[in-house]
Amino acid sequence: MVEKGYNYAVPGGQRVLIILDFEDKELVKAWIGEGELNKLCKSTLCVDAPHGGLHVYITADDIPEYKFNPVFIKDGKGIADLQSFNSYVVGPRSCINHRYCNADKCPWKGQDYTTCYIPN
Numbered sequence: 001m002v003e004k005g006y007n008y009a010v011p012g013g014q015r016v017l018i019i020l021d022f023e024d025k026e027l028v029k030a031w032i033g034e035g036e037l038n039k040l041c042k043s044t045l046c047v048d049a050p051h052g053g054l055h056v057y058i059t060a061d062d063i064p065e066y067k068f069n070p071v072f073i074k075d076g077k078g079i080a081d082l083q084s085f086n087s088y089v090v091g092p093r094s095c096i097n098h099r100y101c102n103a104d105k106c107p108w109k110g111q112d113y114t115t116c117y118i119p120n
Helices: 025-032 032-042
Strands: 009-011 017-023 047-048 056-058 068-074 078-081 089-091 095-097 114-116
Touching: 009 017, 017 025, 017 089, 025 032, 025 078
Parallel strands: none
Antiparallel strands: 009 089, 017 056, 017 078, 047 056, 068 078, 095 114
16 A cells, blocks of 8 residues: 555554654764664664654553653653554655645655655
């Protein structure tokens, strides 16, 4: 379906899955170090998001009953959400055309330009 231009969602909280949804991959690198981020992404699925974010897929024995938005705060600003039950992220290899994008931080907002969620 993705090959035909369809996107899909990955729900959190299903079968021990939670997703850390970071708004800014560069901020994560600065926070934990590029080496630690690379080590993390070798041990689990990490996906680059079109607006510079990062999705980190993690399994856990205890799953929160709801998402945490935000789960991490830096300088008074939310930098990551924890997607759990009743929440989701857009799935790997899904793509968005920024012509329809309404995100304030989108550098291609309103332009006929497509980017995708790319696994590391």
